[in-house]
Every structure is written in structure tokens, then in C-alpha cells.
Amino acid sequence: MQDLEHNTAAFLRTIARNPAIKHEVMHSPAIYELLFSAAKRFVTGEKRTDLLVRAHELADLGYRLSAEYIGENTQDAEACREAKDELLQLAQACGTIKRPIGISFDLSHVGLLLNRKLALSHAFELADEAMRQGHGLMISMEEAAKTGAILEVYEQLANERRNVGITLQVHQHRTIEDVTRLLRLPGKIRLVKGAFQESPEVALGRSKELNERYLILAEQCVTAGHEVSFATHDSLLIDELERRGYLRERHAELELLYGVRPELAKQKREEGVAVRLYLTYGKEWFLYLCHRLAEYPPQVHQAVADMLEPERLQAPGY
């Protein structure tokens, strides 16, 4: 069974990156609709208003929120500007929600692949709008090949804007050094294991060693009194973070992706832990869906059931 799950995960990660398959999904209405009914477990919908409806409901229950307009690797300047404008409107619309929101995005969605200055100026605009609305801006981390460029842009931003945070992938070896430097900046650090397949020279695979490294970096953030988000669904890690008291630190929170382990989010919230949920919307959900299924292959069964019976998704369990 373990081999079967491993192969399923490898297959999903491969098709996630295949442009011909993605094109087929996006341009065949029947396939799009079918797969989208599975994606809806993890993505609030195609439109900003879909995210906002869910965000209001979850904020009323007491959750903190992150909000992302899905997209990455945008190749032309006009599309980068459009993505930035959509994110600006998202930040404005989130102004009505009375819980701290982190507007989350990929720098490659707003220009990183074209020119770093463009990505930086778009990110400044986003940080300023988020600030006006009383919210934060959170930069996601992408494939290891982009880490240097992402951190360079982040460091310039974070030197001037206090409301900008950065996601760090614990699996990348370089993160051990990066975190020491980044802790000197005010921005929140979100610790994730890392979603992308990387070579052993660059990153650790899922392992006990990876979890140990996660806890070492978590300890560094907590000891520094730094704002930190523990973004993981791994019960072994969450239990250990809880045992050490890290989840109860004033500057710390547990962050889960919308649709993944809602019962755990509810339980932790009811126990008094600050829980943040990561909400997404948009049409570029194919890669996002593949990653979620690859991370926990039993969810493939759930995805098939969701395709057959979309009404299953009406009560997500928060």
C-alpha cells in the first residue's frame, strides 16, 4: 500500500507540472467541471466573492485567515499587472473582515520571472494596500530555483514595510542559514515543510530528520519571540509543538490549508489555539489540487466521491 501511495503521489506531482495536461483540463469544459468539483474541497471557488463569503463565515467562527488568488509563473507584463490588480481588490475587499488577514501570493504571479523590479514594485503596492486595510501580506515560497530571488525581494520589502512576511520551506537545506538572517527582520515567518519535489542536494525528503529540522527552526523562532506561523497538517509535529507550549506562545499560530483536516482545525480552535485557515480562489487551481492529493493520497478517494456527489462539500466541518 505504501508503494501504491508513493507512486500515486509521484504521478500527481508529475501531471501537476505537465503543461499539455493542464491545457487540456483548462480547455475541455467537461473535464474542467469534473475536476473542479474535486478542487472545490480545497478552493473556495473561481471568484473573489466566493472567497469572501467563506471568509466571513470562518471569521465569525473565530478563525484567522489567509487569502490567496491562485496563480504563478506569469510570463507577460500585462498578465502580471492584472494579477496584482486582482490581489489589490482582494486586499480592499478583505478590509470588511474584522480578523487579521494575510494576503498571500506567489512573487512569480506578479512579475518575478520577467524582472525583479516589477515584482518588487507590485509587492510594495500590495503591502501598502494591505496595511491600509489593517492586514498583512505574506509571500509564498516556490521551487528551490527561485528561493534566492524571492528572498532578495522579500528582504528589500521587509526592510521598509513591517506587515510583510515570508514562507520558508524547512526541507530546503539553505533555510537553516536563511532563518538566522531573516529573524532580524520584523516580518512574520511561516514555516512549511515544502511542497515541491527537489533533489537531495537541495532538500530533505519527508522523513524523521525533516520533522526534527522543523522543530529546531520552530524553536529558533519561538526563542527569538518572533511572529511565526506553524503551517503543517502533520499530527506528529502539531502534538510536539503543543507539548512544548509553542502553539500557546503569543506570537505563534497554527495554520492549515482550507479543506485539509477541518476537524483538527475545529478541535484546536476550541482548545484555545490561534488557528489560521488558508483560503484560495481562482481558475488556476489544477496545480493546487494535484499538490493536495499528492500530499495525502487517501484524499484521492475523497476526490472521486466529491466528483460523484458535489453536495458532500456543503458542510466542510469547521
Ligand SMILES: Cc1cc2nc3c(=O)[nH]c(=O)nc-3n(C[C@H](O)[C@H](O)[C@H](O)COP(=O)(O)OP(=O)(O)OC[C@H]3O[C@@H](n4cnc5c(N)ncnc54)[C@H](O)[C@@H]3O)c2cc1C
Ligand atoms: C498555510 C500553508 C501555506 C503553505 N504555503 C506553502 C508555500 O508557500 N510553499 C510550499 O512549498 N508549500 C507550502 N505549503 C505546503 C507545505 O509545504 C506542505 O507541502 C504541506 O503542508 C504538507 O505537509 P505537512 O507538513 O502538512 O505534512 P505531510 O508531510 O504532508 O504529512 C504528514 C502526515 O500528516 C498527516 N496528514 C496529512 N494530511 C492529512 C489529511 N488530509 N488527513 C489526515 N492526515 C493527514 C498524515 O499522517 C501524514 O503522513 C503550505 C502549507 C500550509 C498549511
